[in-house]
Amino acid sequence: MNMTRAVARRKQAVRARRKWADQLPLHLMILPGLILVLIYSYGPMFGLSIAFQRFIPARGILGSEWVGLRNFAFVMSLPDTYEVLWNTVFIASMKVVAGLIVPVTIAILLNEIRKERVKRTFQTLIYLPHFLSWVILGGILIDILSPSYGIVNGFLGLFRIQPIYFLGDNDWFPFVLVVSDTWKEFGFNTIVYLAALTSIDPLLYEAAEVDGAGRLRQTWHITLPGMRPIIVLLTTLSLGNILNAGFDQVFTLYSPQVYESGDIIDTFVYRMGLIDAQYSFAAAVGLLRSVVSFIFISVAYILAHRFANYRIF
Amino acid sequence: MQYNSSPGRKVFVALNYTFLALLSFLCLFPIIHVLAISLSSSGAAAAGLVNLWPVDYTIGSYKYALSKPEFLQSFVVTIKRVILGTSINMLLTILIAYPLSKESSVFRWRTFYVWFFVLTILFHGGLIPWYLTIRATGLIDTIWALILPAAVPVFNVILLLNFFRGLPKELEDAAFIDGAGHWTLLWKIFVPLSTPALATIALFTMVGHWNAWFDGLILMNSPKNYPLQSYLQTIVIQRDFSTLTEQDLMVLQEVSDRTFKAAQIFLAALPILMIYPFLQRYFVKGIVLGSVKG
Numbered sequence: 194m195n196m197t198r199a200v201a202r203r204k205q206a207v208r209a210r211r212k213w214a215d216q217l218p219l220h221l222m223i224l225p226g227l228i229l230v231l232i233y234s235y236g237p238m239f240g241l242s243i244a245f246q247r248f249i250p251a252r253g254i255l256g257s258e259w260v261g262l263r264n265f266a267f268v269m270s271l272p273d274t275y276e277v278l279w280n281t282v283f284i285a286s287m288k289v290v291a292g293l294i295v296p297v298t299i300a301i302l303l304n305e306i307r308k309e310r311v312k313r314t315f316q317t318l319i320y321l322p323h324f325l326s327w328v329i330l331g332g333i334l335i336d337i338l339s340p341s342y343g344i345v346n347g348f349l350g351l352f353r354i355q356p357i358y359f360l361g362d363n364d365w366f367p368f369v370l371v372v373s374d375t376w377k378e379f380g381f382n383t384i385v386y387l388a389a390l391t392s393i394d395p396l397l398y399e400a401a402e403v404d405g406a407g408r409l410r411q412t413w414h415i416t417l418p419g420m421r422p423i424i425v426l427l428t429t430l431s432l433g434n435i436l437n438a439g440f441d442q443v444f445t446l447y448s449p450q451v452y453e454s455g456d457i458i459d460t461f462v463y464r465m466g467l468i469d470a471q472y473s474f475a476a477a478v479g480l481l482r483s484v485v486s487f488i489f490i491s492v493a494y495i496l497a498h499r500f501a502n503y504r505i506f
Numbered sequence: 507m508q509y510n511s512s513p514g515r516k517v518f519v520a521l522n523y524t525f526l527a528l529l530s531f532l533c534l535f536p537i538i539h540v541l542a543i544s545l546s547s548s549g550a551a552a553a554g555l556v557n558l559w560p561v562d563y564t565i566g567s568y569k570y571a572l573s574k575p576e577f578l579q580s581f582v583v584t585i586k587r588v589i590l591g592t593s594i595n596m597l598l599t600i601l602i603a604y605p606l607s608k609e610s611s612v613f614r615w616r617t618f619y620v621w622f623f624v625l626t627i628l629f630h631g632g633l634i635p636w637y638l639t640i641r642a643t644g645l646i647d648t649i650w651a652l653i654l655p656a657a658v659p660v661f662n663v664i665l666l667l668n669f670f671r672g673l674p675k676e677l678e679d680a681a682f683i684d685g686a687g688h689w690t691l692l693w694k695i696f697v698p699l700s701t702p703a704l705a706t707i708a709l710f711t712m713v714g715h716w717n718a719w720f721d722g723l724i725l726m727n728s729p730k731n732y733p734l735q736s737y738l739q740t741i742v743i744q745r746d747f748s749t750l751t752e753q754d755l756m757v758l759q760e761v762s763d764r765t766f767k768a769a770q771i772f773l774a775a776l777p778i779l780m781i782y783p784f785l786q787r788y789f790v791k792g793i794v795l796g797s798v799k800g
Contacts (some may be wrong), residue, residue, distance in 0.1 A: 194570040196612070202581070216613060216614065216615075218687060218688040219604075219605035219608065219613050219615075219688060220605070220615070222601040222602065222604055222688070222692075223601065223605050223606075223619055225598060225601065226601060226602045226623075226657070226658045227619075229598070229654060229655075229657045229658055230622070230623060230626060230658050230660075230681055232639065232643065233636075233639060233654065233655040233656075233657075234630075234658075235512050236624040236631070236635075236639040236642075237630070237631025237632065237635035237636040237638075237639050238548070238629065238630075238635070239631075240631055240634075240635025240637075240638055240639055241631050241632065241635050243634070243635065248595075250638075268640070268669070294639055299526075299529070302522055302525065302526060303526065304628075304667055305518075305519070306522065306523070306723050307525070307590050311523075315527075315529075315530050316525050316529070317531060317782075317783070318530035318531075318533050318534055319530055320789075321533060321534065321537075321779075321782060322533055324713055324717075324782065324789070325537075325717070325775055325778060326716075326717035326718075326735055328717075328719050328735045328736075328739045328742070328743060328774070329717075329735075329738070329771055329774055329775045330536075331742070331743050332540075332738065332742035332767060332771040333536045333537070333539075333771060334536075334745065335742070335743070336539075336540060336764065336768065337539060338534055342551070342552060342554045342764070344539060344557065356665070358711050359659070360559075361537050376532075376533070380533065383703055384790055408515065408518070434696050438617055440720070441719075441720065444720070445739065445743045451730075459633070462632065462633050462634065463633060466633060466634040466637070467633070467634070467637065467724055472638070474632070475634045476632060476634040476635055479631075479632025479633055479634055479635070480632060482632065483630050483631070483632050486630075487628055487629045490627075490628050491557045491628060492768060494628075497798070503797050
């Protein structure tokens with residue numbers, strides 16, 4: 194009795210050790226990445242504690258004075274905060290809407306082209322801007338939108354329209370952001386929608402044709418419903434971007450003249466923290482942004498999982 | 507499928523082609539315009555004579571740009587960054603994706619690790635603590651500041667682990683029976699079978715490193731360490747408008763070095779424009795792979 198139990202126990206121990214030995218390489222593979230992520234992604238999360246301090250770099254996080262929520266109270270008392278928040282949400286939601294309508298429309302139009310080569314050429318051209326950085330596109334936009342020598346104002350001048358200072362005028366600036374962002378990104382999403390379109394069963398169109406439905410009705414009753422899952426999915430996921438108005442773009446295109454309409458949370462944090470060295474205030478704003486974004490992104494993923502059966506892993 | 511070719515349909519098709527051609531042109535036009543400016547004389551550019559074709563053709567701007575030590579220096583930094591950064595990103599992506607592609611019953615810690623990495627997509631420390639962390643680890647002003655903090659591209663890890671999971675399970679069993687370990691299995695079977703996915707991910711990673719500029723701008727104190735795009739940002743974008751009136755600006759806005767800036771913009775975009783036509787199917791695949799995986 195005792196013997197057999199001892200043997201069984203030893204067998205179990207061997208099996209456990211073998212299991213551990215089996216898994217050891219798997220742990221080792223993850224280790225380097227784990228350490229880097231721990232330092233550079235989790236480190237900053239703990240670094241957020243400076244939002245509750247009067248952080249002085251020379252003293253470090255451990256030596257700085259804790260001030261509770263005073264930084265947050267200060268941030269809330271700044272009128273700039275509300276302006277920046279409004280700009281962010283306004284610009285980001287306009288981008289979401291434009292980023293939905295334009296690619297869906299273009300995908301449907303591209304889908305009507307039956308010559309594969311022509312279709313592919315158009316595709317290739319429209320999503321080229323996606324692969325260029327905002328520094329390059331920003332440089333190009335600054336040039337073509339210039340009020341003195343820009344080609345856009347030159348073109349408008351043909352119709353006797355006075356030069357418009359697109360990048361320096363608060364009425365125009367947010368729209369320049371939305372239009373140029375859509376210009377850069379619509380090709381990218383068009384491809385995604387187009388991929389969804391090709392998975393629609395051609396038999397459906399044939400049946401509709403037999404029943405006497407024209408192209409327009411086919412688009413309305415077959416194409417759009419066929420795209421609905423992917424539209425719902427991408428729109429839901431873009432919810433997570435509600436506080437992400439596009440730092441790279443705004444940073445390359447804005448100037449103090451258009452802070453009123455174009456300053457967003459991320460650029461505000463950048464100037465406050467890295468230019469004015471107000472680390473604690475900037476971290477407080479950043480923390481609020483991260484928390485709100487976290488909620489939105491999580492909700493977006495949960496909704497996408499519920500309604501579109503989407504899993505990230 | 508039969509298409510009805512009623513007159514209405516023909517008109518639609520013609521309009522559709524025209525519209526899409528116009529749209530494609532609109533996407534390409536700014537780039538061609540800048541190219542034309544960069545190849546024109548500064549006088550012609552300043553007078554606004556250049557549209558799609560260079561006026562007073564000259565390559566002076568390119569000569570000047572390529573003779574500037576700052577430009578070349580930053581170019582070298584970028585090359586280093588692309589090579590080092592892409593290799594490290596890819597290595598870590600593969601190494602992390604493999605264990606995470608196992609079932610939780612095989613790899614007990616999987617769930618923990620997955621959440622460990624995914625949480626970093628959902629929640630960020632934000633710019634300031636991120637900067638302070640990098641400074642605290644002593645990377646400021648070194649090339650590693652541009653590589654290590656973003657060494658694990660979690661999104662790519664997810665793409666690849668999903669790809670690994672799609673590989674036939676029998677291969678794995680057969681390899682284990684033949685006495686292969688995890689390392690052999692990963693490098694001898696998984697990686698060779700995933701070349702298309704790996705190539706696509708590597709391509710996007712390279713483009714990402716080539717295009718990155720903000721990290722270089724804030725993590726390098728000395729301009730000689732700037733990567734190309736950061737350097738470009740400082741000369742093309744950074745303008746201090748605060749002290750000038752709108753009228754001043756209209757006249758003063760760096761009219762003389764317009765062609766020079768255009769040349770540098772075009773040079774920075776050139777590698778991407780060059781590989782783009784040849785690798786465009788990989789680009790398409792990357793988009794589809796990243797957005798609508800099942």
